Amino acid sequence: MYSCRQFPGFDAVSWSRTRIPLFHICLPIAGQDTERSNMADSSEATPRLLHVVGAAIVKNEKILCAERGEGKTLSGYWEFPGGKIEADETPQAALVREIQEELNCRIAVLDRICSSHYDYKFGRVILTVFECRLVEGEPQLTEHSQLKWLSPQELSELKWAPADRPAARMLIQGMNNKR
Numbered sequence: 001m002y003s004c005r006q007f008p009g010f011d012a013v014s015w016s017r018t019r020i021p022l023f024h025i026c027l028p029i030a031g032q033d034t035e036r037s038n039m040a041d042s043s044e045a046t047p048r049l050l051h052v053v054g055a056a057i058v059k060n061e062k063i064l065c066a067e068r069g070e071g072k073t074l075s076g077y078w079e080f081p082g083g084k085i086e087a088d089e090t091p092q093a094a095l096v097r098e099i100q101e102e103l104n105c106r107i108a109v110l111d112r113i114c115s116s117h118y119d120y121k122f123g124r125v126i127l128t129v130f131e132c133r134l135v136e137g138e139p140q141l142t143e144h145s146q147l148k149w150l151s152p153q154e155l156s157e158l159k160w161a162p163a164d165r166p167a168a169r170m171l172i173q174g175m176n177n178k179r
Helices: 012-016 091-103 152-157 162-173
Strands: 002-004 026-028 049-059 062-068 082-084 106-120 123-136 144-150
Touching (some): 049 106, 091 123
Antiparallel strands (some): 049 062, 106 123
């Protein structure tokens, strides 16, 4: 189960740059998720913030999943493709740009599935995943090791990057199923 609540430690000014509604961040309800952060101690220096977006691209009722390439951070983990939001860029515009760069195809960005965060050793990733549709081209391998089109039920078979797990769970549980 997930609850939408405000991120502790972040103010409205910081969030206004992300264009993500402040009170619409999906986090696990206490006691429902036993995953732990890689940050050793919350009293450490403020982690580097990385605002990123991911695309749950849907085609023929299957979702595109991408395995991170060798030599990259989190190599071997699966993710919803996407990347960093640049300054003065909306999450949707960033996602369209990133998918064009990473997969050589064009998408239409639809509904937000979930926003989550995870504290990695390199910083805090704040990820927003959107449901998307292909509008031109087919995804091509450029940065990832492999791509797979899977049904929502098959998503649980993959080793997901921690920041992507909440969106994967929501898709598996059908919480965002509007079809």
